[in-house]
Amino acid sequence: MSPARWAPDSRIDVHPLRVAKNDLTAVTGVMQGTFSRPMPDGNGGTIPPTSRHFSINMATVGLWNRQGTMDEEFLFFDSQALNRQIGIA
Template identity: 45%
Template sequence: MKKEKTVAKVFEVSIGFVTLLACTGCSNNRTDNTSATTDSNRMNKPASTAGVNDETVVKNLAKFDTLDYIVFSRRDWDRFHESHSPNIKVYFPDGHMTKGFDVHIKDMDAMFVYAPDTRITAHPIKIGSGNITAVTGVMEGTFTKPMPMGNGKFIQPAGKAFKIPMSSFGVWQNGVMVEEYLYWDNKTYMQQMGIGQ
């Protein structure tokens, strides 16, 4: 029953988030064919928590800023416990799920092997309700090192930069996330690095 309520709340916040994004996109009245990269540039504006009155939500969103701008971007994994439960479940864009922050750190650290300058540069939208937060971000980096593919095989770096929109939905308990749902477009991510073209 508790899991169903959490899933229902994530769904409710997700619908609100998608509606907000749709309204924001419609308000631009664009008729050109602007690229995703330009959309990332447009999104790279300071975010605020205006309208968020819940003190707990504001604190969780502040922790999320620290997580992305400092802990993730600087690979300061010793601070991971500040925002993540030791048993966190993380759902990735490719469909896999990890349990525990040691496994989550290993997955995230793998991104830095081939793009050591990977970082989050903006949180254009930050919203929350109750124990749920939703944050959009811009992830940037440059494919400068070989990308391990397994069995001793590597994709050689193309030296290309990437700049993609991403989002995270977090379920919080006692000041840390117990579930995180990550979203970004893997096809755009790979294409911008020059892979699979």
């Protein structure tokens, strides 16, 4: 689930490691934000926001097309660490 829905201020300001070959890219970074809006729980309900901030390491792999736009993106991060930081674990 995209943090943009429940943490609209989420951002990745720095990508210290970047690798690219042909139509693939891979980058690391630190995703930061605030759990400020209800989070969908996957069962039709929501988890109320805690207003807690988070800062977690992440990696993303992107697949690009010939027009220079990304067709697919795969974002990886430690969900348990995120849940602890925002107060739901």
